[in-house]
């Protein structure tokens with residue numbers, strides 16, 4: 001049977017980690033309170049990292065911790081105790097981009113080291129260099145195709161990880177400092193202000209430009225969607241497929257981990273993917289927030305149609321209305337409401353495995369048994385029991401536009 | 402401190418020699434981000450430089466995917482056979498040169514990141530005797546730079562150190578073609594596109610954007626300049642000051658200006674530095690030289706009050722029913738709440754209160770003695786508590802009995 005790549009999902013906080021794990025991720029990546037790139041994400045306290053490791057390992061899921069910010073001297077000095085802590089709690093690898101950080105990790109632990117995409121590894125010679133530095137896996141830049149990734153793996157003998165889904169920097173990772181100079185926020189330390197998503201007026205002076213192009217979003221990338229490349233990635237022996245998005249919500253994390261994992265499991269058993277099934281996976285991916293999708297460089301060099309020519313907004317067909325927080329079989333499911341829904345609404349309950357269950361919210365009560373016709377975010381409601389429902393299942397609803 | 406200048410095909414080497422330029426960067430079109438020399442031209446000029454006592458350095462600063470690198474390697478090999486110094490950024494290029502052309506000296510570009518000495522030291526250590534120079538990031542502030550240069554002098558006295566001294570600030574390097582798709586009149590062989598980009602969403606107007614065969618580049622609206630700090634940089638131990646005068650379109654003016662800058666480097670005069678700054682055709686900034694505060698905003702991006710403390714954390718309030726109950730989602734691995742326990746509540750706006758759990762119920766509203774991880778605890782209503790309030794065991798309650806007040 002073919003070996004399928006690992007699905008590596010983002011964990012912006014402990015709850016999202018649990019969602020990712022339960023919905024099928026083989027590994028998760030998270031950040032501590034310091035040293036990672038997502039400074040605005042919730043991130044994990046040390047106790048939460050311990051809990052994350054316990055929760056994930058119990059279910060056979062690996063935990064990687066990001067230390068991929070471009071650190072300054074002071075932080076380098078503060079790093080050793082945190083690295084030692086990570087070693088003690090048994091995380092499975094750290095993700096680094098800076099050679100100084102890598103040296104500190106090597107000096108004070110035996111942790112496995114993955115090179116972050118910020119380290120800009122996009123060819124086999126670069127992978128060989130990082131191998132000499134003690135790295136066991138390279139997270140390749142989003143500029144490489146799957147076939148290039150396969151070559152890099154073959155030549156270097158390292159594990160390779162590629163991005164399979166999520167937002168994309170249009171610049172080579174680590175090579176954009178727009179925010180540093182225009183906003184005073186270091187994008188390589190988590191301060192990116194997304195200036196590439198702005199609308200620009202382009203003045204070509206003496207050249208003819210179509211009026212449509214004069215004011216445009218010329219450097220905003222569409223989001224990566226690699227669902228159609230899973231067979232190729234499997235055949236190419238890619239070790240890990242990464243989903244971007246530690247800032248994204250539960251619906252995103254759960255839906256993507258589940259869809260990609262189920263697709264890979266299907267590919268493991270069957271050589272060919274029927275087009276109807278492929279279409280259904282694609283449909284699932286439309287249910288999470290996203291810009292328009294592109295396969296970017298996975299197959300061939302990204303062309304002009306990889307540019308997102310619209311104002312920065314992320315749409316989706318569905319919204320998350322809540323999470324199951326308790327199940328009392330044959331009596332009720334208790335739901336923590338995140339977005340309002342109404343009595344009589346058709347909702348989808350997304351189980352950890354298999355097809356979504358369609359349910360009718362024909363009876364909504366609070367815990368006191370009082371009936372509601374409309375729910376409010378930040379409340380708990382009871383719905384009729386749903387067979388197979390489990391804690392952390394996501395409830396979603398089609399967006400009415 | 403010596404000047405480092407990009408070679409311009411229109412300028413005679415003799416002119417550079419006369420102006421006192423000691424080192425020239427030769428940029429081949431296929432290997433350098435803004436190169437325009439063929440490989441043959443590069444080789445020829447490289448050889449000629451020696452006649453003028455100018456040190457030539459070949460620039461190979463593009464980043465290359467596997468396929469691009471494979472395509473380029475035959476030409477690169479032929480070039481490296483004829484040269485003895487190359488400047489590079491791509492780690493693959495570095496590995497290749499070190500392993501296949503061990504006699505070629507390397508100038509390593511560390512301008513992207515490497516804002517700590519541990520990293521700089523490790524790079525120098527790795528490249529070893531082949532290392533000719535490191536080019537440090539212009540974002541490194543003075544105090545750090547001083548420390549790095551002093552350390553470098555002790556650990557790697559034979560390695561020179563360069564920084565950008567004056568010129569355009571590169572903000573962005575993308576492999577994608579971002580300008581040409583907007584042009585209706587591109588012609589075969591037409592490979593360089595320029596535009597000025599302005600966004601209503603940014604107060605900065607007129608970013609220079611250039612697309613060429615390597616992708617798209619964007620520059621800051623203001624240029625970088627450390628002219629008035631030349632003497633200080635020299636004292637700190639900076640050995641090379643890079644001059645990029647692409648902004649001065651008129652060749653004669655640009656050469657005159659270059660001559661003045663080389664003179665300033667040899668004999669620093671603060672007044673002359675000010676005059677030269679004024680003559681520069683664009684607004685100048687010194688970037689982060691005095692201080693780099695590009696991360697002070699980060700703590701503000703987070704709501705500190707919402708950041709959990711690890712010890713004694715029980716969970717988060719997920720529902721408040723006025724005058725009836727509050728519901729707490731028990732989140733910690735060992736989160737156990739009991740009837741009669743003292744708890745501390747920290748509201749999203751930072752208010753702290755200590756209360757007793759008078760009544761404890763489960764979701765069926767049955768009274769219970771204790772609830773544990775993953776369960777929802779319904780307790781007596783507490784005024785002023787809202788959803789997302791963090792709940793902890795009161796510090797005293799968490800203390801061993803004998804230590805409690």
Ligand code: SF4
Nearest residue numbers: 169170176192195196
């Ligand atoms: S501005 Fe755009 S290209 Fe630059 S770092 Fe941010 S997302 Fe990436």
